[in-house]
Amino acid sequence: MHKRRRLLTALALAPLAAHAQSLARAPLRVGLTKVFLDDQMAFVRAWRGYVEARLKRPVDFVQRQTYREIVDPLREGRLDFAWICGYPYVRHQAQLKLVAVPLWEAQPLYRSYLIVSASDSATRSLDDLRGKVFAFSDPDSNSGHLYTRYELHRRNTTPSAFFSRTFFTLAHRKVVEAVAAGVAQGGAVDGYVWETLARLHPQLTGRTRVAEKSPQFGHPPFVAAAATPPATVDAMRSVLLGMGASDEGNALLRQLNLDGFVRGEPALYDSIASMMRAVDRA
Amino acid sequence: MQLRDLSLKYKIPLRGSVLIIVTAAAVSAALVAREYDDFKRDLVETADSMGRVLAHTLVAPLVHDDVWRAYEIISSPGRTGIRADSPLAAEWLAIVDPQLRIYVSSRADRFPVLADVTVAIPDAQPLVEELRGPARNLPRLVDRDEAKHLYSLTPIIADGVLLGTLVAAYSRDIFVPRLRSIVERAALVTLVVLAIVIAASWFWAQRFAAPLVDLAERMSRVGHTESREEELQLEESKDEIGRLATAFREMLAGLRDKEEFEKRIISSERLAALGRLSAGIAHEINNPLGGMLNAIDTFRRHGSGDPMTLKTMALLERGLLQIKETVAALLVEARVAAHPLAPQDVEDVKTLVLADAHRKQARLEWDNRLAESISLPSTAVRQILINLLLNALRAVDAGGCVSCAVERANGTLRIVVGNDGAHIPAERLDHLFEPFAHADGEGHGLGLWVTYQIVQQLGGRIAAQSFPGDTRFEVGLPLGGAA
Numbered sequence A: 001m002h003k004r005r006r007l008l009t010a011l012a013l014a015p016l017a018a019h020a021q022s023l024a025r026a027p028l029r030v031g032l033t034k035v036f037l038d039d040q041m042a043f044v045r046a047w048r049g050y051v052e053a054r055l056k057r058p059v060d061f062v063q064r065q066t067y068r069e070i071v072d073p074l075r076e077g078r079l080d081f082a083w084i085c086g087y088p089y090v091r092h093q094a095q096l097k098l099v100a101v102p103l104w105e106a107q108p109l110y111r112s113y114l115i116v117s118a119s120d121s122a123t124r125s126l127d128d129l130r131g132k133v134f135a136f137s138d139p140d141s142n143s144g145h146l147y148t149r150y151e152l153h154r155r156n157t158t159p160s161a162f163f164s165r166t167f168f169t170l171a172h173r174k175v176v177e178a179v180a181a182g183v184a185q186g187g188a189v190d191g192y193v194w195e196t197l198a199r200l201h202p203q204l205t206g207r208t209r210v211a212e213k214s215p216q217f218g219h220p221p222f223v224a225a226a227a228t229p230p231a232t233v234d235a236m237r238s239v240l241l242g243m244g245a246s247d248e249g250n251a252l253l254r255q256l257n258l259d260g261f262v263r264g265e266p267a268l269y270d271s272i273a274s275m276m277r278a279v280d281r282a
Numbered sequence B: 001m002q003l004r005d006l007s008l009k010y011k012i013p014l015r016g017s018v019l020i021i022v023t024a025a026a027v028s029a030a031l032v033a034r035e036y037d038d039f040k041r042d043l044v045e046t047a048d049s050m051g052r053v054l055a056h057t058l059v060a061p062l063v064h065d066d067v068w069r070a071y072e073i074i075s076s077p078g079r080t081g082i083r084a085d086s087p088l089a090a091e092w093l094a095i096v097d098p099q100l101r102i103y104v105s106s107r108a109d110r111f112p113v114l115a116d117v118t119v120a121i122p123d124a125q126p127l128v129e130e131l132r133g134p135a136r137n138l139p140r141l142v143d144r145d146e147a148k149h150l151y152s153l154t155p156i157i158a159d160g161v162l163l164g165t166l167v168a169a170y171s172r173d174i175f176v177p178r179l180r181s182i183v184e185r186a187a188l189v190t191l192v193v194l195a196i197v198i199a200a201s202w203f204w205a206q207r208f209a210a211p212l213v214d215l216a217e218r219m220s221r222v223g224h225t226e227s228r229e230e231e232l233q234l235e236e237s238k239d240e241i242g243r244l245a246t247a248f249r250e251m252l253a254g255l256r257d258k259e260e261f262e263k264r265i266i267s268s269e270r271l272a273a274l275g276r277l278s279a280g281i282a283h284e285i286n287n288p289l290g291g292m293l294n295a296i297d298t299f300r301r302h303g304s305g306d307p308m309t310l311k312t313m314a315l316l317e318r319g320l321l322q323i324k325e326t327v328a329a330l331l332v333e334a335r336v337a338a339h340p341l342a343p344q345d346v347e348d349v350k351t352l353v354l355a356d357a358h359r360k361q362a363r364l365e366w367d368n369r370l371a372e373s374i375s376l377p378s379t380a381v382r383q384i385l386i387n388l389l390l391n392a393l394r395a396v397d398a399g400g401c402v403s404c405a406v407e408r409a410n411g412t413l414r415i416v417v418g419n420d421g422a423h424i425p426a427e428r429l430d431h432l433f434e435p436f437a438h439a440d441g442e443g444h445g446l447g448l449w450v451t452y453q454i455v456q457q458l459g460g461r462i463a464a465q466s467f468p469g470d471t472r473f474e475v476g477l478p479l480g481g482a483a
Helices: A002-024 A041-055 A068-075 A086-091 A142-154 A172-181 A191-200 A230-241 A247-256 A266-281 B008-063 B067-075 B125-132 B172-221 B240-302 B307-330 B343-360 B378-395 B447-457
Strands: A028-032 A059-063 A081-083 A096-103 A112-117 A133-136 A165-168 A186-190 A208-213 A222-225 A260-262 B092-096 B102-105 B140-142 B149-158 B161-171 B363-368 B374-377 B401-409 B412-419 B461-467 B470-478
Touching: A028 A041, A028 A068, A041 A059, A041 A230, A041 A247, A068 A081, A068 A222, A086 A142, A086 A266, A096 A230, A112 A142, A112 A172, A112 A191, A133 A142, A133 A172, A142 A172, A142 A186, A142 A266, A165 B067, A172 A186, A172 A191, A172 A208, A172 B067, A186 A191, A222 A230, A230 A260, B008 B067, B008 B092, B008 B149, B008 B161, B008 B172, B067 B092, B067 B102, B125 B140, B125 B149, B125 B161, B161 B172, B172 B240, B240 B307, B240 B447, B343 B363, B343 B378, B343 B401, B374 B378, B378 B401, B378 B412, B378 B447, B378 B470, B447 B461, B447 B470
Parallel strands: A028 A059, A028 A081, A133 A165, A133 A186, B363 B401
Antiparallel strands: A081 A222, A096 A222, A096 A260, A112 A186, A112 A208, B092 B102, B092 B161, B140 B149, B149 B161, B401 B412, B412 B470, B461 B470
């Protein structure tokens, strides 16, 4: 049994040495989550091309349905970089390196929006949604889940007790759709995504109304796996931070509805971390 | 005016039209019913297959309590390969949980999450009964006339556990446009057929009704004005109309015969009355007349020879004699003793009238077929012959023709005297045999009267016919008994 195990390990390790040598040519794997409108495939391809050209090596953009499907491979080193939410970042901060933070409206900050149906003119705050059906985006989203949970926690209640029913749409855009269609009477959504949607699809956001805006939080960051070589991290950071300096990069930023990227500090996410701790304690 | 008073000309096309409309309505109704059934079958099949596919797909979201995924499945357009604008597409879909609450629906604005089915869906009573019913675990269709929708119910089952029921609602209104188009098409076809049928049945009705209308018109005139059967425009046929026409013609002929017969009866009765009257008067006159003539004779023999008186007496005697002559002519006496009529008697008459014929340059066609003596008084028969022949010769133009035929046939002596002169108008024919009826200066107008009286007394009959160029008198005298 042990003999066989060693044999298998030797067989598995043999190609690994060869792999290490060709690492310079192996594609960088960058995970994308729904912290932005990741369904714009032409944009994603153009952005990848931009990054590839700057890094002078192949890049794979990996998109998955949930945050967890990106965050877990990132922690395990199967992804080199990822654009994730501040909530999973603070949860796994020890295993991740902050690369860059997007600038939205000239700040590395964003808010969570509480949205209701446009026909609902009565709701002013979360308190008015007691007993209603509520839509979250992703369980690992700060703006689309954690913040609302924290607010309810402050009211000494939980989503399942406060709302008659909750569900996850797994995307900010679909939270807007769920509220617009009336499936949910309220929803928690990334303020940056909602504003971007309002520019691209005003007929969709027009069927919703922002009832309440949260305080500002650190904008979902671009992070690297702990195992990603510092040189690669630096290269990626300079590509992102340099986007605002070129026309091509600016065009991409405009499509992202961002002003650029800044280096950012982990302290930006302290408020999210404290909300997480409060909710975790409950 | 009532319908039954309408002419057949209108009744037949009207009835044809009603028939067509009734037929078209019945056929259309059958088509509509058939189409409704077909469409419903399609709907049931589509609903069933769609329900099965969706129910299968919905198991995972329901097990994971993933409201949004379930919503995406039931609300994404073209979710089952059926186009959203197809009449077979459901108006809305909903998942109902076992507690009869809306789990999620494609029309979340109308049927919100967690709403009670009985409250959320307006006409849900039959639906709720089905959802609570014993067949909860089977796909089925709820089709109640009182509900505005058809519902297709498909249970969503995992490992024998009912997770919820997929309800697909189909508005009954979706049948309406389809059925309306069928009805419209049927109405159009009916109109076209109706136009053709009305034209055809109008023509047919005219043909069919025209003789009847004509007949009815003539029928109503019978008794008021004379109908001429030749005017009746009827086809010779053996069908009911043809038989009716034949019967009508026969009726008209019978009526006319009866009319003529009555006229003849009246005429002969009038002549008989006249005969009796004139005979009576003649007898009453003859007795004093004889006395007066005797008195004049006696006076002449024994009276004075005063020339003035003698002259007066002579005047009286001439007048009285003229009266006697006239009365004698009126008082026809056929039964005076005479020898039986012999063929030679007839020939004698010919000799007598030949002189007149020559004078008129008229041809005389003589056809005497009498071979032996017969028991009829010769004097009377000769007088008949002479009267008729002289009348004929008077009527004929110069160079004309007068014919006379005498024969014995079937126990009668038949005499026919004809001429080709001016014909006797119909109105005069009626009064031909009356005394003084047509005195024309020649003769005293008693010739035919006398002839008639003689024929009557011999028990025979006389008739006159007159057409332009052919006027004939026909006499029939029975042999034997009368002689």
